[in-house]
Amino acid sequence: MAETIFSQAQNRPLLGSYQRTPFTVTALGVGLVVTLQTPSATIVDEEGFESLADTSPVGSLSPSSALQARFQALVTQWKNNTLRVSSDLGEALMDWPYQQIIGLGPRAIPLILDELRREPNHWGWALQSITGENPVPEEAAGDLRAIAQAWLQWGRDQHLIG
Amino acid sequence: MTLRAGLLAIFPGLVPTECEQTSSRDVSYNCIGFAAEPERLRWWQPIWIPSTYWPTEVPRVASVAAYEQAFATRGYARCASELLEVGVEKIALFVNGHGVPTHAARQLPDGSWTSKLGFEEDIRHDLRQLEGAAYGTVTLFMARARIAPL
Numbered sequence: 001m002a003e004t005i006f007s008q009a010q011n012r013p014l015l016g017s018y019q020r021t022p023f024t025v026t027a028l029g030v031g032l033v034v035t036l037q038t039p040s041a042t043i044v045d046e047e048g049f050e051s052l053a054d055t056s057p058v059g060s061l062s063p064s065s066a067l068q069a070r071f072q073a074l075v076t077q078w079k080n081n082t083l084r085v086s087s088d089l090g091e092a093l094m095d096w097p098y099q100q101i102i103g104l105g106p107r108a109i110p111l112i113l114d115e116l117r118r119e120p121n122h123w124g125w126a127l128q129s130i131t132g133e134n135p136v137p138e139e140a141a142g143d144l145r146a147i148a149q150a151w152l153q154w155g156r157d158q159h160l161i162g
Numbered sequence: 163m164t165l166r167a168g169l170l171a172i173f174p175g176l177v178p179t180e181c182e183q184t185s186s187r188d189v190s191y192n193c194i195g196f197a198a199e200p201e202r203l204r205w206w207q208p209i210w211i212p213s214t215y216w217p218t219e220v221p222r223v224a225s226v227a228a229y230e231q232a233f234a235t236r237g238y239a240r241c242a243s244e245l246l247e248v249g250v251e252k253i254a255l256f257v258n259g260h261g262v263p264t265h266a267a268r269q270l271p272d273g274s275w276t277s278k279l280g281f282e283e284d285i286r287h288d289l290r291q292l293e294g295a296a297y298g299t300v301t302l303f304m305a306r307a308r309i310a311p312l
Contacts, residue, residue: 085172085280085296087192087265090209092281121189122205124213134212142204142215144190 063107071111074101093125102129113155120144127151165285175291184276185284194229196278197253197266198236206232226302229255229263238304244289246273251308254289258298265297271308 063071078097092098101108109130112123124147128134135154140146155161163183170176194206195215207214208222217235221228230240233253244254246269254275256265267277267289275289293299 082189082281085169085282087194087207087278087280089192089205089207089211089214093211122213125211128212136212141212142191142195142206143202144205144213147213 063111067104067107068111071101071104071108074098074104075115089122093122098126102126106130110155110160113152113161116148116151117161120148123148124151166283169279169285172296173292173294175294176287177291181285181287181291183283184286185278187282188278189281191278192280193266193278194232194263196276196284197268198233198238200268208232224262226255226257226261226263229266230302230304233266233304237306239306241303241305244269244300244303247305249308250305252303252305254300255302255304256292256297256299257301265292267292 074097078092078095078101081095081097082092084092086092101112109127112127112130115121116123121144124134124136133154136147136150140150152161165176165178165181165183170178190205191203192205192207195202195204198206204215205213206216208216208220208224208228210222216222217232220231220235233255238253241252244252252269254267254269255263256267258264265277267275267287269275269289270286274286276284276286277292278284289300
């Protein structure tokens with residue numbers, strides 16, 4: 001059953017949908033804090049409300065082409081912004097494009113996992129922020145390749161990637 | 163490999179003829195991990211993010227004292243200077259004007275230094291040529307016995 005989630009800021013329905021999954025998803029965005037626990041619901045950040053309107057059938061986590069394009073643009077922007085000599089990871093994760101990727105919510109999960117499969121990077125924080133999960137064993141701390149493997153295994157266990 | 167041009171704008175003290183790029187860009191480890199534990203490259207930082215490593219017995223504080231403790235877990239002890247000593251491996255910790263550690267470099271057997279530059283590449287350089295607005299100044303030296311290559 002689908003549930004419509006309303007923006008706290010403007011009391012309007014948010015668009016999109018996500019598939020029933022066994023985990024609880026918490027999404028944080030600008031002016032928006034929503035916890036999704038129902039089998040099917042919708043979430044799109046207010047920033048991309050119009051451009052990311054998703055008309056795919058409820059019950060699918062397949063990202064729309066608009067979402068994929070938006071995601072790739074944000075990834076490129078973030079990577080360009082992290083062409084830096086500072087070792088402060090916190091600063092890089094607070095970078096606006098990275099925060100917007102988190103704001104894309106559950107529909108970005110398969111895209112982030114695909115990105116992780118291509119190249120280990122600091123995507124664990126985004127995945128943890130969106131899902132509330134942390135499948136990374138303590139001994140893998142700081143080891144991006146091991147962290148990527150842990151998240152990819154999590155994605156396979158959740159049937160989000162093949 | 164020669165230095166890319168952009169680095170000279172960030173580190174105006176670098177003398178291109180005395181430095182070289184020694185790796186390609188790699189976001190999976192940072193300068194602290196590269197200095198402390200080159201045999202297992204990780205991202206060392208005292209913040210609560212799973213993609214960072216910090217020795218469990220050391221406070222997660224961005225202070226010189228905490229960084230000194232972190233390096234001590236890998237056998238380093240405070241020493242007086244950057245001077246090359248046979249059989250000794252040294253590291254240097256850079257600190258900004260607020261007393262916050264910003265960077266670490268490791269001495270090579272020939273007396274030159276090697277650094278991982280944030281999310282970017284590794285370089286070989288003269289230690290003091292990295293001092294300036296980006297990393298601040300060197301304030302701590304530590305040393306341990308150099309492990310002979312097999």
